[in-house]
Amino acid sequence: MTEPADMTQRLLHSAWRFPLVAASLVVLATVAVLAVIGLVPAAQGLASIFALSVSLYRAGTMIKGLLHGRWGIDLLAVVAICSTVAVGEYLASLIVVLMLTGGEALEQFAQGRATKELRALLDRSPRNAHRERSGLPVEDILVDAVVPGDVLLVRPSELVPVDGTLLSDVGIFDESALTGESLPAERTKGQLLLSGSINGADAVRMKATATAAHSQYSQIVALVQEAAASRAPTVRLADKYAVPFTLVALVLAGAAWFFSQDPGRFAEVLVVATPCPLLIAAPVAFLAGTSRAAHAGIIIKNAGTLEQLSRVKTAVFDKTGTLTQGNPSLAGIRVASASDLSEDALLQLAASAEQYSTHVLAASVISEARARGLALVPATSASEHATNGVTADCGNHHIVVGKPAYVGSLVSGFDMTTLPGGHLGIYIGVDGRFAGTLIMSDPLRPNAKDTLTELRRLGVVETMLLTGDAATTAQHIAVEAGISNVMAECLPADKVTAVAALPLRPVMMVGDGVNDAPVLAAADVGIAMGAKGATAASESADVVIMVDDLSKAAVAVGIGQRTLRIARTSIWTGILLSLGLMVLASLGMIPAVAGALLQELVDLATILNALRALGPGRSAASVGSTAVHAVSTVPAHHRVQSGGRGPGWE
Incomplete structure (x- = not known):
């Protein structure tokens, strides 16, 4: 297709999408031609009829909006059109009409720019496979x-x-x-x-x-669509600004008319009092912020979460898989003195039982056993007890694996193992007797300390570690990370209670396991480490981090703060510039036509400012130069669910 033909097709497509804008441009051109050839009455009549028709149409949409609880600035635009027609400023009335109808086109353009990353996700969805x-x-x-x-x-x-x-x-x-x-x-x-x-x-x-429906990409697309459809509190707040703004504009226009005794002054004030930023800038900024987060591997489910993120005062963290790497390795095996099992035999039986567990540690135990060439024994029966452990009949043995209190209640001769700092124990009972302990090591993430430092720089006052692990292990990790407030040996319900009691709000909770799902839902902002976390945790959270990188929690807070700052700046820039122009117009310093053109520049300036939320700004993306960017290599059947077992297992 030739370039002129392509251009013509684009123009026709735009005209079809925005018929009122196209009609306004056609009428404006026709009126200009009529005025040039000397048919001024015909030009004024055409402009007046078209402008009043558009104002009548907008009045209808304004009433519908009011019935649905949506306040807007259509009243100012309708009055401005009618007043300019009444005083004979027909060119100004057409420019106001063009500004009003063009606002929809401008909003769609800005939103399209803001949602570029989100639309890119939809455009590249997998469609075919080769089986x-x-x-x-x-x-x-x-x-x-x-x-x-x-x-x-x-x-x-x-x-x-x-x-x-x-x-x-x-x-x-x-x-x-x-x-x-x-x-x-x-x-x-x-x-x-x-x-x-x-x-x-x-x-x-x-x-x-x-x-396909349950794969990672489809879940991302669903979250993105949910986020794009939501409205943030600041966006709703922008609607409310329209009420006092409208009253101020009408009072100022009326006063200008009264003191000048010139009805044209009323029209001149209202022409510069129809700022699209009140309707467009805030939504565009929030869409841009959401898009920016998606580009960084952070899916924010709704726009309101961005505002909550910007105000976070307390950050709470799970331990295993969140502050720590979540890939525990076997540091040692301690066989009970009364047991006649070898270390390999104890590991083999524990791994055989762990085949039927969904906990993240189960994968590590199984991996260690296979690395030693130990064959796993199939079970004739197996049962996992949430937050406690698993029991299984493997071969001729009845095996219990889990936290100390659980195993101790089911076997005789239980002996609590003294663990080195930062280590955790997996306790094992065989045939009703305590058989020994697997000592696991799960080190702190390399960028955990830097992430906590960055959060404090962003204004997070309080940090806390909530874990089902033993107190000694939790305290060791907390000291390494720089967290002073620790609550260990928690069940899922305990975590919810602890988060609800925190005084400094909003509270952000970061976790990854099935046992984190309740507390993620209970927190003001729940952030799930979705790269290897449980599906339940991701569904309960407000934010899902798609890369195994803790520093993204700080990046999300930074994006929230910058987005809210830009949204509010855009709103107030539009308001203040419009107020300034209204004052000048009330003094007779801005003619109606010039005022309409100036207001278009105000709209453009605030929209461009809102789009700054697409940029990185001062980002926390560099937190922790050794951040783990690769997605976890935990096998899929252990990644999908990672239910916690409370003390000794979290």
């Missing part, structure tokens, strides 16, 4: 037809269609759309692949572990 079946050629299917267990081929530069595990030996993937991390991620056989990531230069094979 392999034994003895059959590779078939192309819709991504919605993929079921867990399907073996899929992902060709070079293609999107990973669903969540799954890598069957090939190695693969390189671009996960920037999911995590905000620009560097390619290397995955090896058995590791998790996230839908929406882009394969590298080599074709790879994978096994699906979820349907």
Whole structure:
């Protein structure tokens, strides 16, 4: 298609989308031609009829808005149009009409710019997959037809269609759309692949572990759509500014008319008193902030959360998988003196029982056993007891694994193990007797301390560690991170009670496990480490961090503060500039036509200011130069749920 033809098509498309704007431009051009050729009465008549028709239409939409509890500034625009027509300022009336109808087009343009990152997510959603079946050629299917267990081929530069595990030996993937991390991620056989990531230069094979609807990318898209549809308190507050602003404008216009005895003065004041920023700037700023967060791998579910984030005074953290790396390693095995089991035998039995647990530590125990070449014994029966542990009948043994109080209540000869600082214990009973302890080490994240420092710089006054782990382990991690307030050995209900009792609000809670879901929902702002956290935690949270990077919690607070600051600045800039112009107009210093043009510049300035929320500003993104950016390698069946077991397990 030639360039002129392409331009014509775009103009026709714009005219179809915004018919009132197109009609206003046509009428304005026609009126200008009539005035130039000397047909001034015809020009004035056409302009007046069109302007009054638009004002009548806007009056109808204004009444509908009032019936739904939405205050706006349409009243000022309608009165301004009518008054300019009444005093013969027909060109000014057309400019006001153009400003009013063009406000919708300007808002859609600004919102489109603000939601660029969000729309990019929707535009690149996986749509197709290549399924392999034994003895059959590779078939192309819709991504919605993929079921867990399907073996899929992902060709070079293609999107990973669903969540799954890598069957090939190695693969390189671009996960920037999911995590905000620009560097390619290397995955090896058995590791998790996230839908929406882009394969590298080599074709790879994978096994699906979820349907498209339940995969990571679809969940991100759903969260983004929810966020884009929400309205922040500041956005609603901007609507309320319209009421006093309208009254001030009408009083000032009336006073100007009264003292000057010139009805044209009334029209001149109202022409500069129709600021679109009150309706557009705040929503655009919040959409821009949400988009900025999405680009950084932070999904903020609703615009109101941005305002809450900006005012956070207390930050509360879970321990395992949040402050710590969440990949515990075996530091030692202590066999009970009364047990005749070897260290390997004790680890083998514990790992056999842990096959039936959803806790994050279970994956570590199983991994250690397999690393030693120990075969796992299948269970004839198994049961997990939430917040406590798991019991299983494996081979000829009845095994109990869990926290000390739970195991101690079910076996004889229990002996509480003295643990080194920062370590946690997994207690094991075999055939009714205490058999020993697995000592696990889960070190502090490298960037945890820097993240806490950044939060304090952002105005977070109080920090707290809430964990179901033993007090000695919790205290050790808290001291390393720089947290003074610690509450250990908590059940999920205890965490909710503790957060509710905190005096400095709003409270932000950061966690990742199933046992964190209640407290994430109870906090003023719940932040889930969604890269490897539980689905339940992500659903309960207000913010989901899609990359395994604790520093993103500080980045989210920084984005919230900057977005709110820009939104309020945009609102007040529009108000103050309009008030200044109204004062000048009341003194007869701004003609109606010039005032209408100046008001357009005010609108443009405030909208451009609102779009600054798209930029990084002073970001906390650099917190912790050694931040872990790669998505966790915990196998998918252990990643989906990670239910806490209380003391000794959190």
